[in-house]
Amino acid sequence: MNREEDTIDLGRLLSIIVANKKVTGGIVAICTVLAVIVAFILPKTYTSSVMVQTGSSKSAISSGAAALAAMTGAATGKAGEYIEIMKTRTVLEPIIASVYDDMDVDEQPTVENFAKSNLDIKNTKGTNLIQLDAKGRTPEEAHEIAQGVVDNFLKLMTDMNYQSQSLMVKFLNERIDVAQKEADEAAQKLEDYSKTHKVYVPDEQTKAMMERMAAYDKTLGELAVQNQSAGARFASVSSQLGEQNANAVRYSMADNDVVTALRNKIVTKEVELVKLRQLYTEEHPDVINAKKELQSMQQNVADEVAAAVASGTVPVNSTQGSLIAERYQAATAMAVAQAAEAAVKEQQSQADSDMEKLADDSLGYMKLARDAEIKQQVHAELVQQAEAARIQQAMESMDIQVVDPASMPREDRPSGPRKKLIAAIGFVIGCMISLGYSLVLYKREG
Numbered sequence: 001m002n003r004e005e006d007t008i009d010l011g012r013l014l015s016i017i018v019a020n021k022k023v024t025g026g027i028v029a030i031c032t033v034l035a036v037i038v039a040f041i042l043p044k045t046y047t048s049s050v051m052v053q054t055g056s057s058k059s060a061i062s063s064g065a066a067a068l069a070a071m072t073g074a075a076t077g078k079a080g081e082y083i084e085i086m087k088t089r090t091v092l093e094p095i096i097a098s099v100y101d102d103m104d105v106d107e108q109p110t111v112e113n114f115a116k117s118n119l120d121i122k123n124t125k126g127t128n129l130i131q132l133d134a135k136g137r138t139p140e141e142a143h144e145i146a147q148g149v150v151d152n153f154l155k156l157m158t159d160m161n162y163q164s165q166s167l168m169v170k171f172l173n174e175r176i177d178v179a180q181k182e183a184d185e186a187a188q189k190l191e192d193y194s195k196t197h198k199v200y201v202p203d204e205q206t207k208a209m210m211e212r213m214a215a216y217d218k219t220l221g222e223l224a225v226q227n228q229s230a231g232a233r234f235a236s237v238s239s240q241l242g243e244q245n246a247n248a249v250r251y252s253m254a255d256n257d258v259v260t261a262l263r264n265k266i267v268t269k270e271v272e273l274v275k276l277r278q279l280y281t282e283e284h285p286d287v288i289n290a291k292k293e294l295q296s297m298q299q300n301v302a303d304e305v306a307a308a309v310a311s312g313t314v315p316v317n318s319t320q321g322s323l324i325a326e327r328y329q330a331a332t333a334m335a336v337a338q339a340a341e342a343a344v345k346e347q348q349s350q351a352d353s354d355m356e357k358l359a360d361d362s363l364g365y366m367k368l369a370r371d372a373e374i375k376q377q378v379h380a381e382l383v384q385q386a387e388a389a390r391i392q393q394a395m396e397s398m399d400i401q402v403v404d405p406a407s408m409p410r411e412d413r414p415s416g417p418r419k420k421l422i423a424a425i426g427f428v429i430g431c432m433i434s435l436g437y438s439l440v441l442y443k444r445e446g
Contacts, residue, residue: 035426215277
């Protein structure tokens with residue numbers, strides 16, 4: 001093809017446009033007028049805005065993900081979950097039924113279409129702020145939609161948190177009843193033994209030995225509480241997940257090398273804590289430091305489990321990821337507590353051999369006293385756990401706060417249609433058509 005045929009003489013094209021200015025100008029004018037007419041024909045729309053603040057996410061979010069969210073505006077953590085919940089049928093169906101009560105149910109928009117056309121929900125720059133813009137045919141309708149989304153969302157979240165924590169309290173209460181029964185039975189055995197053998201105040205030698213054994217009792221009591229509390233969490237989350245996630249539990253955190261290494265470190269540290277308690281009181285710096293290290297290791301285990309679920313190692317969907325992670329964390333916590341308990345009991349059995357020389361009556365009395373004390377300790381700790389769950393329930397209900405309530409749009413300031421923008425678009429389209437018309441004439445003359 002001749003290269004000269006592909007070039008355009010802009011001067012000649014401009015002269016063609018000027019020569020046919022009535023036609024080209026008319027095309028631009030007609031497109032612009034049509035756009036203006038469309039802008040005035042389109043129904044007015046109004047926008048009501050509301051801003052909600054969520055609590056910080058329990059799951060850890062990497063700094064890289066947070067930075068990416070800040071640049072792209074993507075929702076992360078709880079904010080992302082809450083945005084999806086705001087678009088659910090439970091939240092939107094009552095609003096649709098109220099706004100379109102003049103229509104038959106079959107004629108009303110679906111939840112998906114309503115969310116797309118009437119709602120604009122976004123996470124503000126990757127923070128824990130959610131901006132919701134609701135569109136309506138009137139200012140009152142826009143305000144009703146925005147307020148309805150927030151009200152229904154808050155009610156749904158309150159009900160969900162209440163259900164979750166209530167299940168936790170229920171399972172803890174069941175274990176509290178069992179612990180209370182065991183504590184009562186242990187106390188009764190001690191009383192009966194004391195009456196039968198006439199042993200009320202053990203000799204000093206026995207007391208000194210038992211004081212050394214108290215370190216094992218204290219640690220075993222703490223581990224028993226950890227195990228039962230984790231079991232309550234596991235049962236609570238499992239009941240919420242139901243059978244639809246049965247396949248997900250096939251993945252075992254015991255296969256995770258990092259979790260296994262951390263578990264072994266926790267077991268070693270628990271044994272070390274027992275030995276420190278035999279030498280020092282609970283206020284001693286070495287004991288305090290050992291407790292802090294244990295807490296840090298346990299948190300590392302929880303973080304590793306959460307990271308494994310978040311990374312996709314465990315296949316779950318986005319709406320249930322936090323529950324799956326909590327389930328694995330509870331199961332891992334149970335395994336860690338059981339392993340540590342077994343290690344401490346092994347150390348305790350070695351220490352028990354040193355007590356064989358004590359008088360049988362005094363030894364029996366002190367063993368029963370130890371058993372009664374540890375069971376009372378377990379019961380007291382479980383009661384505290386149940387109370388903490390009730391407090392957590394109240395805190396979770398306050399996890400969402402309205403920063404800016406739904407605004408009432410002004411009648412004289414609709415958000416749409418944007419008449420100037422539509423007119424500008426019509427003008428641009430007219431110019432493009434005129435240019436195309438001029439190019440056709442240019443080719444003909446060429």
